[in-house]
Amino acid sequence: MPKSSSDTSDSSHESDSPRKRVVSGPDDAMDLDDLSPAMVAVTCEHVQGLEHSTDMLPKYQKTLKWHSSFNSLRGPRLKRQKMQPPVCSSCKIPLRRPAVCLQCRFIGCWTREHVQSHMRESGHTLAVDLITGSIYCAACNAFEPAPLSLESKALPTFANKEEDSRKHKRLTYKSWQPNVIEKTALSSANTIPCEVRRGFLNLGATCYMSVILQAFLHNPLLRNFFLSDKHNSKLCGKLYCMCCELDQMFADVFNPSSTQNVDSGAGLSVGPLSLLRTTWQNSNDMAGYAQHDAHEFFITVLNQLHSGSADATHGSSCTCVVHQIFAGQLQSDVKCGKCGHINPTIDPMLDISLELKGVPNGKMPTLASCLRRFTEKETLPANAYVCSNCNSSTSEATKQLSIRKLPPVLCIQLKRFEHKSSAAKIDTPVKFPGIINMSPYTTAAIGMQVREGKVPKLDPATTYDYELFAVVNHEGQLNTGHYTNFARSQNEWYRFDDEKVTHTTLRECLQSIPYMCFYVKRNLDYGAASNAVPASMGPPPSAPSVANGPPVAAPAPVQPTSMKDISIVSKSTDADDSDTDSQTSEQ
Template sequence: MTDISRPCPHIIDTLAEEGHAHSIISKYKLVLLWSVNRFQAVTNTAKRRKISSPLCATCNLFLARPFACLHCLYIGCWDDGHVVEHLNEESHTFCVDAKTGSVLCIQCNDFIYDAHIDEIRLATLVMAEEQQTRFQVAKKPREAFKPWVPSEKDIAALEGAVAIPCQGRRGLLNLGQTCFLNVVLQSFVHNPLLRNYFLGDKHNWKQCKVENCTCCEMDKLFTEIYSEDPNPYGPITFLATTWRASAELSGYAQQDAHEFFISALNQIHGTSRGSTNVSCNCIIHSTFAGQLQSDVKCERCGNVTSTVDPMLDISLELRGKGGEVTSGENTLAACLRRFTQPEKLGPKEYSCGKCGKASHEASKRLSIRKLPPVLSFQFKRFEHKTTDKNSARKIDAPIRFPASFSMAPFTTLAMKETEKENNVPHPVHPGPDAMYEYDLFAVINHEGKMNNGHYTNFARFQDEWYRFDDDKVTPSTLGACLNSAAYMCFYVKRHLDYKPYMTPTYVLARETEAVREKEIEKEKEAARMKEVEDALLATV
């Protein structure tokens, strides 16, 4: 997306022309009003269905994410590039994403930001919601938004307030070989999505009544880390809650940081709001959940069987140990290429549904179908052979990973384009490059041997890097972080695509169940009344 400090010159020139600006802004408001009516304000499913989805003017398909040209009445799809083709053919400059209100400038080839456009977007959304959104109890229109103007009493109270500094860089005490816990908790603390969630009071441990709630422990952790106390904090209750929830992690033995990371995600998921096994929108799945697609191709008939599985992180294989690895083999990009390259399957591993027989020639390929907001990578430094339990070893090979990179080449859509274009080195992927860019914000390191090693980590706080070694917090640099012995890396999406609010499926299921119970009660009442009537008729 265009840097705010360097705004798009084309939108500035367009808004400077009074007649042209009025036309652009009018169409922009109409698109936003339609979006509110279709996706946000109308909660009744029957009413929402009456607001028809538009068709792409090129391919005549229904659009779940329509893009509208701001110069004419054209509406097209983004995935197939029809809206971009229209802008180029008609020499039009701007189009808008109806769901998010983001404006694309075809001359900049990027989504742009303009302060005036953003003010119009916010004002239009607030106005539309004020007109249509009603309170659940009173069924009255929502009161119009009014900006807060502090009174003299408010000003006096603000002037007398004492500002409490937020630390955000606080060490954690080692409670007895608990460095594995400390580094994972530090990665949680510096995760921007988790930070905004818990500091935004989305879960309050003082009001929660769930026993052994890991979300409560997370809320306590963020409260302590961002308090004014500079002394190291001991996550004793977090450790005790982990022991109760996961027996394999109990005790004071050294544990694997990745195993604790997965266990902590499951525990937070199980105790957070919106947690469900059907369609989960809890904070963990909203942050870490993506989709991994597996394509198995029969080399005999060309039949492809695809399956999609959820993922919370990606584990990557390493090559060699110590100096036995060649340069470039253990970079993050190389590991991802090995992760997504086709592999041959054994004769008994796959049976083609089209051929009807076990195929001796089949290949399997993994790709990222859906990218999560936060990507977590684990490098498999520890090897365990099933035949000999004492042959476990650690791969000390250095790993090169960047401060920022693009996941576009490893997505399912990009790989399909690569196959269509006969393995071109730089395939065309749908959407702007900003949709696939990630920035590093935390790294977990393992130092020492396999059985007596120690975990430390680096994390980014605002624009500065720090090294966390249990209770010791020291300023560091990005270069020191990139040269560390990485075991896990955490990247956050540079531009997050926020979706409009949708009622969770578990709420819809609960409402449907309540309606069904009322219908059953009515049926029972009708049956009882019929029995009474039959009894009265029998006495006549």
């Protein structure tokens, strides 16, 4: 079939050429739209025999009906169904004007002459232009209009859906009101919870692992990452991959068919044997059936998650799941006591460790007061700092820490274990809030307070609000203790003691003695740097970013050469603990 000048375009999609035409020879073409009914009489004997064919006629009608799902000739355009357009069987280009062989299932394009090539190679004769319904005869090398009797059978196929669409009216919404029988059935029915709460089997002094895994399960950002198939364990070929282990754990726990107890909403316990084996294979320090520190296990798993992520890097802009969720930045400002020069240093962090040593007896410290002591100025020892500006070493140099970039999920550890000449545990209770505002501890707030000498007001305040979702507790002595934890699930609180799960309240959680607290940012910013933070509560998993105030929102997470360098950030405290929390929420 000859091509018009527009057919020579080599675009990525099928162009709207060729036009509808009758071809009597290689160089003779006329537009079908310009012809009268008398002029378009069928002259091809192959097309004339189509209307009497018991095999070809049904194929012709089914082909036009199938294409009506994508396009139509008459009336207003329907709302397109969510279907991919047909593609050429040869070049795989999406077709705006497809042609279908009536003797097989071949779909091809006109512009690249794949239809003609197919018919020459296969010996097939007839193909249909799905836009016009006209028929191409390869034997005559001509387009022919469909016979009138055939067209009368095919036309309703195009118009049926549009006619039904015009007749169909949107139903008026009516709320369901149960009748007497339905009310009786509902009152006696068992309530099936939407989410299964499952504990973890103790595999031999593995309570430290159970509490961290529960914190991971109830982390909304980490949960959304794995449940949205960001890492598929069935497609990953790595051996002893921690990402695969967590992917399988989330799939097992959130599988509604995982032997759920209908009455209590609790499922059978999970035995994380494979995850434990993977931890041992990747970390010699954690290998063996011995009691380990929960915080140490937390950092170990984060390291292994980072190593197993496909997009992990060792640069300053790592976008692996660990840095998207847990990574923040600390700023350390060292001020020379002689010339006043300030030397700032920015370090990455995955969590914050707060000292409890030095708290006055008889006073209950608060999490807010511990954070204030963490960000207070401290005097450096003599000759510990040499100023880069005046090259002097003075005993009056001061150092002050502040949080330059807040992470989406904030993990705070209270350092209760001492390992000096003899191991000891600090059992001092710490009052912690259900909601905490982190703005007073940011670099922007502390810098403003230093410059202006007053408490700064940062807007909006809700940008810095964090909400508690998990707490890890340690009971007993250092070497003979036991880990338990609290976690929030769908605004309900539960206490997890290995495989035992009990319903509780936020008030009971806040009255416990915390070892680790997990907070999630209440408001996430889906702004310009959209690749910094994963989606969490509402939007589909894409990649939101977190803004921490005008001066500190821009910096991206920083990844050091070794993640072990950023596992613990702490500071000694000797200040008074009389302050109260900035904000507390209880049930």
